Amino acid sequence: MRAVLKSQSDLWVTLIKQIELNPKSRDDIPPVLRGLQSLFADKDVRDEVLGVLSRRILPGVDRTQGRPGIDFWQRIVLGVVKFALNCDYYRLENLANHHIAVYQMLMISDVSKKRFSVQTLVDNVSLLTREALDEIY
Numbered sequence: 358m359r360a361v362l363k364s365q366s367d368l369w370v371t372l373i374k375q376i377e378l379n380p381k382s383r384d385d386i387p388p389v390l391r392g393l394q395s396l397f398a399d400k401d402v403r404d405e406v407l408g409v410l411s412r413r414i415l416p417g418v419d420r421t422q423g424r425p426g427i428d429f430w431q432r433i434v435l436g437v438v439k440f441a442l443n444c445d446y447y448r449l450e451n452l453a454n455h456h457i458a459v460y461q462m463l464m465i466s467d468v469s470k471k472r473f474s475v476q477t478l479v480d481n482v483s484l485l486t487r488e489a490l491d492e493i494y
Contacts, residue, residue: 369466373397376461389441390458393434406433406493413489427473427481431463435478436485449482450475 373394378387397403410429427435438459439449452459453473465471 369468370464371461371467373462373464376458378458385442386438386452386456386459389438390462393437393462396433397430409489409492410485413486413492414484427477432481432485434459434462435473435482436490439482440490446475446478446482449478453478 374397376390376394378390378394380387396406407429410432414429414432435449435453438444438452439446442448444452450473453463454460
């Protein structure tokens with residue numbers, strides 16, 4: 358089943374509002390993740406963004422069937438990280454699989470050991486088109 362947004366009720370998933378980000382870091386990732394935390398905290402805006410993506414990405418697809426994959430929230434996180442850092446899919450794969458805060462932002466439990474391949478990222482993040490981002494903005 359394709360999901361728009363997974364529930365954070367999983368016992369092992371870190372709540373997005375509880376992800377610790379170093380406020381003194383000079384790295385480019387913490388400010389991006391803080392922005393995503395703010396987006397997630399504002400339910401109305403978050404629902405509007407997820408609605409835009411569900412209309413724009415694969416319209417007409419039956420979301421009740423199919424195999425589980427990357428949900429829309431994970432696409433937002435990965436797409437925003439990729440666009441904000443202007444990184445390639447290889448760096449994005451490294452961040453998604455090995456950067457603790459990014460992994461937590463994807464709402465994946467620490468015990469699941471889920472990993473993203475470069476091809477999975479290409480197939481899913483590339484669906485986040487410039488037109489979709491313009492509509493969100």
